[in-house]
Amino acid sequence: KLTVYPDQMAANVESLGGVVHSGEVLLALTRAGILREDAYSIVQRNAMATWTKLGKPDAKTFRENLLADPEVAGHVLEEVIDAAMSSRIHHVHIETIFKRVFGDD
Template sequence: MGCCVCHCITSLELALGPVIGQRPTSSSAMPHKRNPITTERITGLARVLRGYASAAAENVALWHERDISHSGAERVILPDSLILIDYMQHLAIRIARGMVVHEDRMLSNLDLTCGALFSQRVLLALVDSGLQRDDAYRIVQESAQRAWDTSTPLRDLLGERDLGLDLDAIFDLGAYTHHANEIVDRLNVLQAQG
């Protein structure tokens, strides 16, 4: 959870709007900076949980048969971990509810890849068309790197070659989001259940 939350805030900072926890003075040296206080807290608490996991793993190696050497650690780490996870989930939900998503910025960020994010779909389509995987891989690798180096859309570069691919289907962003409504509906059901 800590890595996921931290990644969302640091890597997608321009695509996501203000998050709960902003202070009037976020950074003494960089006034433009938005310190995501709550996400940083989750990241730090995730370190504590990983430490508890390490202690739990050490409890596995007991002397001969099960003894009570594990008991003291378990009495602390089990309840503390559960309380901590509950708190972290509460914080993550609060962040998600307060997050503003800038779709136009997200699409801009996707466009920066010049279509390279579709390279796996191109590779699979080439293999499905009968091309050997290594040959397909080289075609996609060369095209994707050329797209990146020249800022030419990968789709355009592939369109110049006679590959017999349905580029409309391959470069459809909907392939990555077609289950999104179903997932959100399931989350809404869980939320309604409390």
């Protein structure tokens, strides 16, 4: 039997300030026309700025740091960043995955 605590899972993900979405953000930046190497630097810089301040009074989320970054603000719409940071992206194939792992029952 698998017991799942969705609220706790969401809280764990949120406690990381959004850094867990860095891969999708990297792809969004490249789709927006930013060179991959530049996109990687942007993501890395903002992820580390988020990570090093987690839990501190002046902490900002990964999203806040990205939107304040001039290299992002000049090239990518806020909606694109929001879409890349949506947890729905990771739920698209969840039923298929569960069927593969647990069977059709």
